Amino acid sequence: MTQKANILLVDDRDENLIALEAALTSLDQNLVRANSGEEALKHLLGTDFAVILLDVIMPGMDGFETASHIKQREKTKDVPIIFLTAQEIDRHQVFRGYASRAVDFLIKPFDPWVLRSKVEVFVELHQLQAQMREQARTLQRDLGQETGEPGKALAEQLAQRTGQVQADLEAVRDRVQDTYGDKDRALVEELHRLDRSIDRLSTLVETLHGPE
Numbered sequence: 001m002t003q004k005a006n007i008l009l010v011d012d013r014d015e016n017l018i019a020l021e022a023a024l025t026s027l028d029q030n031l032v033r034a035n036s037g038e039e040a041l042k043h044l045l046g047t048d049f050a051v052i053l054l055d056v057i058m059p060g061m062d063g064f065e066t067a068s069h070i071k072q073r074e075k076t077k078d079v080p081i082i083f084l085t086a087q088e089i090d091r092h093q094v095f096r097g098y099a100s101r102a103v104d105f106l107i108k109p110f111d112p113w114v115l116r117s118k119v120e121v122f123v124e125l126h127q128l129q130a131q132m133r134e135q136a137r138t139l140q141r142d143l144g145q146e147t148g149e150p151g152k153a154l155a156e157q158l159a160q161r162t163g164q165v166q167a168d169l170e171a172v173r174d175r176v177q178d179t180y181g182d183k184d185r186a187l188v189e190e191l192h193r194l195d196r197s198i199d200r201l202s203t204l205v206e207t208l209h210g211p212e
Contacts, residue, residue, distance in 0.1 A: 003130070005050035005123045006030045010040045010066065011084070012058045016108075020053060023112035027120055037066030044076050050126030051119055056085040080122050084108055124172050131165050169195075 007029050009020045017033050024031055032047065034040040038061055040052070052070070056063040063083055070076045086108040106115060 002127055004029050005126050006032055006047055007119060007123070008032050008034060008040060008043060008047075008049045008052040008054075010034045010037065010052065010058075010063070011055040012036060013055075016055065016084075020115075023110075023115050024119060027116060027123065029123055037061030037063070037069075040066055041069055044070060044073070044079075049076075049079050051122040052079055052081045053115075053119070054081050054083055056083050080104075082106055082118070084110065121172060124168075128165055128169055128172070132162075135162060135165075 007024065007027075009017050009024075009031060011017050011020070012035055014035075017035075021031050021033075029050070032043055032049070034043055037058060040054070043049075054063045054067060058066075061069075063085075067081050067083070070079065070081065082104045084106050104118070106118075
């Protein structure tokens, strides 16, 4: 059974957090609230998140500063961040946003369908990445321990599972292409990151399998 993903919702106004929860409840994932950038950073210390929805305008540490701290941490640097802003994005905001390596902007009031659809893809990619990490751990544990026919049997089993993850990734890629084309930089980058993970795992599988 696939484990539920954690989604971090960061906004200083409770009514905005309620609206986000209403839009995302149907995804049936774990929705975690934070009322400030500082609280968001505390959550990130011990919890793995699939995506962060981050308000830009907050008292104290604003969204840009919060994102900068998130991206500076090794553990959280690859977590996708979607900025939420009630204001029209000016060139200065765009510069600050991409300088902090956040991946997307959505303007309030947001379309719940668009938000839910985009978050759903990030959740699916996160879960695929988790599967890849688990298979990589299995391979690294068994490399050098299994030889001959048992090792090859394990390699065949893992190769099939890797192939299934790759097929699932291609299905997500097709959906992203149909919905967003190549314009969504955030999703394209996440797809590329998974491609690299699959390549690394396939190399490990081939190593375990050994020469024909």
